[in-house]
Amino acid sequence: MSEEKKIPYKIYLSEDEIPKQWYNVRADMKNKPAPLLNPGTLQPMGYEDLRPVFCDELIKQELDDTTPFIDIPEEVLDFYKMYRPAPLVRAYFLEKALGTPAKIYYKFEGNNTSGSHKLNSAIVQAYYAKKQGLKGVTTETGAGQWGTALSMASAYFGIDCKVYMVKVSYEQKPFRREVMRTYGASVTPSPSMDTEVGRKINAEHPGTTGSLGCAISEAVEVATKTEGYRYVLGSVLNQVLLHQTVIGLEAKQALEKYGETPDIIIGCAGGGSNLGGLISPFMGEKLRGEKDYRIIAVEPASCPSFTRGKFAYDFCDTGMVCPLAKMYTLGSNFIPSANHAGGLRYHGMSPILSQLYHDGYMEAVSVEQTSVFEAAQQFARVEGILPAPESSHAIRVAIDEALKCKETGEEKTILFGLTGTGYFDMVAYQKFNDGVMMDYIPTDDELQKSFEKLPKIDL
Amino acid sequence: MSEEKKIPYKIYLSEDEIPKQWYNVRADMKNKPAPLLNPGTLQPMGYEDLRPVFCDELIKQELDDTTPFIDIPEEVLDFYKMYRPAPLVRAYFLEKALGTPAKIYYKFEGNNTSGSHKLNSAIVQAYYAKKQGLKGVTTETGAGQWGTALSMASAYFGIDCKVYMVKVSYEQKPFRREVMRTYGASVTPSPSMDTEVGRKINAEHPGTTGSLGCAISEAVEVATKTEGYRYVLGSVLNQVLLHQTVIGLEAKQALEKYGETPDIIIGCAGGGSNLGGLISPFMGEKLRGEKDYRIIAVEPASCPSFTRGKFAYDFCDTGMVCPLAKMYTLGSNFIPSANHAGGLRYHGMSPILSQLYHDGYMEAVSVEQTSVFEAAQQFARVEGILPAPESSHAIRVAIDEALKCKETGEEKTILFGLTGTGYFDMVAYQKFNDGVMMDYIPTDDELQKSFEKLPKIDL
Numbered sequence: 001m002s003e004e005k006k007i008p009y010k011i012y013l014s015e016d017e018i019p020k021q022w023y024n025v026r027a028d029m030k031n032k033p034a035p036l037l038n039p040g041t042l043q044p045m046g047y048e049d050l051r052p053v054f055c056d057e058l059i060k061q062e063l064d065d066t067t068p069f070i071d072i073p074e075e076v077l078d079f080y081k082m083y084r085p086a087p088l089v090r091a092y093f094l095e096k097a098l099g100t101p102a103k104i105y106y107k108f109e110g111n112n113t114s115g116s117h118k119l120n121s122a123i124v125q126a127y128y129a130k131k132q133g134l135k136g137v138t139t140e141t142g143a144g145q146w147g148t149a150l151s152m153a154s155a156y157f158g159i160d161c162k163v164y165m166v167k168v169s170y171e172q173k174p175f176r177r178e179v180m181r182t183y184g185a186s187v188t189p190s191p192s193m194d195t196e197v198g199r200k201i202n203a204e205h206p207g208t209t210g211s212l213g214c215a216i217s218e219a220v221e222v223a224t225k226t227e228g229y230r231y232v233l234g235s236v237l238n239q240v241l242l243h244q245t246v247i248g249l250e251a252k253q254a255l256e257k258y259g260e261t262p263d264i265i266i267g268c269a270g271g272g273s274n275l276g277g278l279i280s281p282f283m284g285e286k287l288r289g290e291k292d293y294r295i296i297a298v299e300p301a302s303c304p305s306f307t308r309g310k311f312a313y314d315f316c317d318t319g320m321v322c323p324l325a326k327m328y329t330l331g332s333n334f335i336p337s338a339n340h341a342g343g344l345r346y347h348g349m350s351p352i353l354s355q356l357y358h359d360g361y362m363e364a365v366s367v368e369q370t371s372v373f374e375a376a377q378q379f380a381r382v383e384g385i386l387p388a389p390e391s392s393h394a395i396r397v398a399i400d401e402a403l404k405c406k407e408t409g410e411e412k413t414i415l416f417g418l419t420g421t422g423y424f425d426m427v428a429y430q431k432f433n434d435g436v437m438m439d440y441i442p443t444d445d446e447l448q449k450s451f452e453k454l455p456k457i458d459l
Numbered sequence: 460m461s462e463e464k465k466i467p468y469k470i471y472l473s474e475d476e477i478p479k480q481w482y483n484v485r486a487d488m489k490n491k492p493a494p495l496l497n498p499g500t501l502q503p504m505g506y507e508d509l510r511p512v513f514c515d516e517l518i519k520q521e522l523d524d525t526t527p528f529i530d531i532p533e534e535v536l537d538f539y540k541m542y543r544p545a546p547l548v549r550a551y552f553l554e555k556a557l558g559t560p561a562k563i564y565y566k567f568e569g570n571n572t573s574g575s576h577k578l579n580s581a582i583v584q585a586y587y588a589k590k591q592g593l594k595g596v597t598t599e600t601g602a603g604q605w606g607t608a609l610s611m612a613s614a615y616f617g618i619d620c621k622v623y624m625v626k627v628s629y630e631q632k633p634f635r636r637e638v639m640r641t642y643g644a645s646v647t648p649s650p651s652m653d654t655e656v657g658r659k660i661n662a663e664h665p666g667t668t669g670s671l672g673c674a675i676s677e678a679v680e681v682a683t684k685t686e687g688y689r690y691v692l693g694s695v696l697n698q699v700l701l702h703q704t705v706i707g708l709e710a711k712q713a714l715e716k717y718g719e720t721p722d723i724i725i726g727c728a729g730g731g732s733n734l735g736g737l738i739s740p741f742m743g744e745k746l747r748g749e750k751d752y753r754i755i756a757v758e759p760a761s762c763p764s765f766t767r768g769k770f771a772y773d774f775c776d777t778g779m780v781c782p783l784a785k786m787y788t789l790g791s792n793f794i795p796s797a798n799h800a801g802g803l804r805y806h807g808m809s810p811i812l813s814q815l816y817h818d819g820y821m822e823a824v825s826v827e828q829t830s831v832f833e834a835a836q837q838f839a840r841v842e843g844i845l846p847a848p849e850s851s852h853a854i855r856v857a858i859d860e861a862l863k864c865k866e867t868g869e870e871k872t873i874l875f876g877l878t879g880t881g882y883f884d885m886v887a888y889q890k891f892n893d894g895v896m897m898d899y900i901p902t903d904d905e906l907q908k909s910f911e912k913l914p915k916i917d918l
Binding site: 008009010012014015079081082083093111112113115152155156174175178179181182183184377380381382383384385386421423424426427429430432433 | 467468469471473474538540541542552570571572574611614615633634637638640641642643836839840841842843844845880882883885886888889891892
């Protein structure tokens with residue numbers, strides 16, 4: 001008790017302690033993530049190949065798999081101070097409610113208007129776009145956190161921001177849309193009639209409510225066809241995971257301040273940006289053989305790319321205009337069931353995390369959404385934060401692991417990533433509150449059909 | 460610059476520095492706020508008179524106008540650690556955008572799921588209800604922050620929570636309702652058919668969309684008629700202002716840490732809970748003649764109780780079942796125009812603040828809502844926080860004062876209260892974004908009509 005008392009509920013680092021460099025986990029990986037391929041030639045893409053799509057400096061970061069630490073620009077550090085360091089919270093209330101001997105910590109990334117960790121990378125990408133003299137950026141958004149984050153970042157640096165928002169989200173989440181507009185972004189429902197790929201998809205699938213893969217295609221087309229614009233992405237890419245390492249670096253530093261070491265590290269996984277950011281510094285130690293951690297990726301049973309996907313080259317988008325990545329994938333045409341709430345609906349997974357998972361450095365589990373919302377509700381009532389559905393996947397598994405400790409009596413230290421808040425997800429909460437939320441697990445047949453469309457590539 | 464650099468963007472006190480006592484500003488007031496009156500006998504109400512309505516310990520706090528400091532219970536301090544200390548933010552980005560020599564600070568109370576400062580008092584009231592062995596509490600909510608806060612607090616202490624939500628808000632803010640339900644509260648649109656007063660109001664005003672005063676009447680009726688229940692209120696009352704002094708005490712302590720003293724203190728004012736809590740410790744010094752501060756209450760032009768109301772005894776509710784309070788009031792039947800967005804729509808004002816304003820210790824200004832949303836948007840884009848419409852009233856005047864400093868070259872220090880976030884107010888933001896937001900100022904005739912219904916009391 002006396003020792004426990006020393007650890008506050010919320011560990012806030014000082015602003016001076018915000019990391020000055022990102023950590024590039026690829027530098028410590030023996031098997032590097034496979035290169036992106038040109039969708040036309042199927043050849044690995046270099047710096048020049050990627051320039052029409054991405055900002056120059058970001059391409060360098062995308063391709064750099066040897067430099068272990070990369071400086072965070074001063075202007076980005078200034079902006080980080082607006083909402084960082086993010087608190088590391090000791091979940092005393094949750095521990096008590098569970099009656100577990102485990103110590104539970106969560107790194108809370110929801111204390112900013114984007115409502116999630118997405119701002120960590122958005123501000124970097126907007127910064128490099130501005131520095132390159134660009135007029136603006138294009139992107140896609142599904143659940144809306146990324147679009148909101150990029151709108152905020154673009155407003156800050158005074159560049160234009162065009163968001164293609166998955167149509168079903170655009171219609172179901174008008175408030176997310178209004179937040180983006182308040183920050184000056186233009187928001188277009190996708191598929192739209194503004195782009196070739198949008199018109200094509202609309203013609204082939206009349207009445208479609210869109211998908212992330214389709215919105216990506218549209219945003220890329222607009223970026224490449226509009227003078228002074230580039231495309232930016234909120235997850236999956238190596239550069240994004242790099243930026244998100246501020247999460248893990250801060251968490252590690254805060255834990256070390258109190259002499260704590262996590263036994264288990266848990267994060268939800270959609271495209272992998274939060275998970276990769278959280279685990280990278282710990283994974284580095286594991287890769288270098290300095291320490292061991294149990295690392296668990298949690299994904300929805302309705303979109304199980306790690307646990308049921310193939311490790312293969314696939315298109316990152318539906319329109320097949322983007323580079324191909326080698327990753328765990330459900331196939332670029334896979335769309336999770338309409339009853340799936342929130343994000344974590346991307347068909348693929350970060351190439352870095354895919355390689356690490358393939359090489360046995362981490363585990364993955366899938367969970368069903370009603371059990372996720374049960375965990376969310378329990379967490380909200382004792383810890384006071386209404387969690388995002390995405391984040392609640394990690395909560396579910398953190399609770400499960402803590403309950404295992406209760407059975408075995410083990411005093412494990414659990415760290416999980418609480419990526420954001422659920423204020424814009426109340427339609428899903430309402431379904432849960434009304435007892436009408438459904439679970440959905442794709443059948444083997446469905447997945448098999450989806451896998452048949454995977455490109456046949458073996459490098 | 461070197462001196463400025465020392466002040467971080469966000470000043471976080473440590474959890475040990477959370478105040479252990481509330482400050483009771485009445486102890487330092489020469490003219491005490493007038494007592495509550497019994498609506499039947501019109502006589503001042505004592506402890507026993509108030510027991511059917513309020514929790515015992517809270518009545519003691521309500522009536523105590525001499526004890527300067529009152530201990531915060533240990534259990535409440537534990538809960539405070541979940542989301543407090545709240546940050547005091549130096550608005551460097553806003554200062555830069557305005558080009559002002561003024562230093563601007565804001566105390567941000569939105570970093571919790573209730574989205575506002577309301578949780579500071581909700582947890583106290585739920586605690587005393589639990590301690591008294593009650594089954595539950597009833598309350599009203601308009602914009603929804605208070606109802607959310609009380610739901611969270613009730614869930615934490617395991618007591619029941621019945622919320623009467625102004626019908627127009629219930630319908631326009633289904634997501635607020637769902638947050639409350641997620642925390643286990645029952646939410647009923649008001650006026651309902653569950654109460655005598657609700658049925659009466661529905662009969663007299665068919666199709667009415669309700670008002671705060673009417674929801675109060677219903678909540679009080681249910682509390683007094685249900686075994687083991689009491690009524691709790693989120694603003695106006697002396698006890699609420701007492702609890703909210705954690706805001707001002709923390710802000711003062713954080714400023715003193717960096718040798719700063721505010722010249723101007725600004726807060727938005729609806730019932731006065733945030734304003735009273737923010738200014739109390741500073742007002743105490745002013746009342747004791749130790750220091751001088753310019754203190755400004757900001758209210759909506761559409762509900763101008765300070766600037767155009769009468770200082771008189773009036774009913775606190777529409778149904779006239781509640782005690783009467785001496786306060787600045789627009790008349791208990793006054794309902795702000797339907798185009799008024801967000802909270803700050805109560806017809807009256809805290810008796811403590813009313814007395815202080817009457818005695819010349821503070822100023823009040825009213826602002827129109829389009830100018831409020833302009834300030835909100837500007838603030839959001841540079842400071843990264845999407846502010847609540849209520850809070851944005853204070854932002855408006857803080858910006859105006861900072862711009863005056865720009866003209867005069869004065870380096871004033873401005874402190875304002877940022878009470879919460881606007882995530883549930885996107886309907887209003889959408890109107891602003893679409894350029895269709897309207898202003899509304901009640902005419903003298905309208906107010907005159909409302910004043911005619913004031914009870915004729917002169918004590």
